[in-house]
Amino acid sequence: MDYKFVPSVCPYCGTGCGVLFEVIDGKLVGTLPNKTHPVNEGKLCIKGWNMHEFVNSFMRLKQPLVKTFGRFMKTEWDEAIKITADRFKEIIEKHGPDSIGVLVSAKITNEENYLAQKFARAVIGTNNVDHCARL
Amino acid sequence: MQAQVEQWLKEGNVDIFIGYKNVDGHVIPHFFTNENIDEVKDLVVGQAHYSLEKIATKVAADHPDMKIGILLARSCNQQALHVLYGWNQLNPNQIQTIEAYEASSDPAFDLEQPEPVSSYKQKMGLEKSMAPKDVEAFDQQQRFSRWMYEFSKCIKCYGCRNICPVCFCKECSLEHKDLVRAGNLPPEIPIFHLVRAVHMAGRCIDCGLCEEACPADIPLRLLYRKVDEIVVDVFDYETGTSPDQSPFSVLGEKVVLDPVPINE
Numbered sequence: 001m002d003y004k005f006v007p008s009v010c011p012y013c014g015t016g017c018g019v020l021f022e023v024i025d026g027k028l029v030g031t032l033p034n035k036t037h038p039v040n041e042g043k044l045c046i047k048g049w050n051m052h053e054f055v056n057s058f059m060r061l062k063q064p065l066v067k068t069f070g071r072f073m074k075t076e077w078d079e080a081i082k083i084t085a086d087r088f089k090e091i092i093e094k095h096g097p098d099s100i101g102v103l104v105s106a107k108i109t110n111e112e113n114y115l116a117q118k119f120a121r122a123v124i125g126t127n128n129v130d131h132c133a134r135l
Numbered sequence: 136m137q138a139q140v141e142q143w144l145k146e147g148n149v150d151i152f153i154g155y156k157n158v159d160g161h162v163i164p165h166f167f168t169n170e171n172i173d174e175v176k177d178l179v180v181g182q183a184h185y186s187l188e189k190i191a192t193k194v195a196a197d198h199p200d201m202k203i204g205i206l207l208a209r210s211c212n213q214q215a216l217h218v219l220y221g222w223n224q225l226n227p228n229q230i231q232t233i234e235a236y237e238a239s240s241d242p243a244f245d246l247e248q249p250e251p252v253s254s255y256k257q258k259m260g261l262e263k264s265m266a267p268k269d270v271e272a273f274d275q276q277q278r279f280s281r282w283m284y285e286f287s288k289c290i291k292c293y294g295c296r297n298i299c300p301v302c303f304c305k306e307c308s309l310e311h312k313d314l315v316r317a318g319n320l321p322p323e324i325p326i327f328h329l330v331r332a333v334h335m336a337g338r339c340i341d342c343g344l345c346e347e348a349c350p351a352d353i354p355l356r357l358l359y360r361k362v363d364e365i366v367v368d369v370f371d372y373e374t375g376t377s378p379d380q381s382p383f384s385v386l387g388e389k390v391v392l393d394p395v396p397i398n399e
């Protein structure tokens with residue numbers, strides 16, 4: 001029997017509302033607002049209310065896709081990262097590091113944002129870092 | 136309370152008990168079964184209001200034979216159960232309850248603790264702590280404009296419907312494309328809110344969860360209290376006080392109003 005409520009945070013926007021995922025019989029069937037969460041105090045917008053739907057959606061991407069000859073092909077993570085790194089190197093060599101920009105997100109943690117800017121500055125060598133909360 | 140639940144689980148009086156547990160500082164709904172029976176000592180009475188009965192309907196929908204125990208932390212939990220029995224969403228023979236009411240978490244008590252209201256809302260809108268008669272003290276035009284001001288803030292999150300312990304329809308009128316067009320904010324007002332209000336007649340138990348969940352601070356409970364007043368006055372039916380079916384579960388013989396085409 002797998003019945004539980006799993007506290008989590010809505011990943012859709014930078015507000016970061018607290019939610020409870022409702023797991024009934026091992027299936028994620030619903031999302032409830034966390035009533036005592038200091039951010040949303042038991043309220044959610046329509047996106048947060050329906051989070052369980054994208055988790056279960058058949059359209060959900062579960063694997064990286066690489067565009068090859070105009071078509072998206074499924075591939076493994078190692079392969080996708082390698083292709084991306086090779087293409088970055090090519091672009092930097094040809095056009096310089098400032099031809100690349102890194103967009104970070106309100107939907108990831110502070111620490112992940114820190115890593116992303118570090119990657120931009122120390123690995124790629126550019127100050128082109130921006131954030132969706134500034135749009 | 137804990138000893139009772141433990142005994143029920145061990146003796147098979149209930150297969151699952153829905154109560155509360157403190158998880159990382161948040162008292163949230165929790166399922167207790169024989170598999171995690173050692174957690175029963177952590178069972179607490181939640182102060183935050185969740186509808187454990189609505190959670191029970193989801194368990195029962197998948198497992199109609201499962202015996203479910205429910206913690207009742209407020210008087211409205213029992214009223215919600217009555218409504219759900221009356222509408223065949225739960226089978227009373229499968230349900231066991233433990234009452235642990237806390238007066239300070241009663242829905243009536245919430246009404247007596249008015250929150251501060253901005254001067255703008257005082258001038259333009261309606262306050263949650265008002266009673267239907269306070270609204271009736273305004274003239275008709277004022278009443279209409281004040282309600283429209285409140286409704287115009289709606290962000291169509293469907294939180295009022297989702298959280299409501301007695302909202303369970305598979306197909307919801309609030310998602311019917313002829314009533315509420317997709318993609319508009321606010322949604323069609325006042326239709327959106329009035330459709331819900333009418334559907335709450337004979338169902339709403341005045342628990343206040345919808346109002347608590349409304350990000351737009353709309354006094355929904357006040358609206359449904361008015362509806363409830365009519366149900367009591369006209370139909371002499373007190374919602375939730377017994378498992379009797381509401382007068383609205385009886386279908387009429389013929390439609391008396393002419394159908395009106397919907398303007399595109």
Ligand code: SF4
Nearest residue numbers: 010012013016017048
């Ligand atoms: S529920 Fe809505 S407002 Fe809250 S974090 Fe998610 S998307 Fe943002």
Ligand code: SF4
Nearest residue numbers: 299339340342343345
């Ligand atoms: S007060 Fe709101 S949430 Fe509670 S039963 Fe009535 S409509 Fe539903």
Ligand code: SF4
Nearest residue numbers: 289290292293295349
């Ligand atoms: S909870 Fe409030 S904002 Fe959300 S749909 Fe209901 S009335 Fe509108």
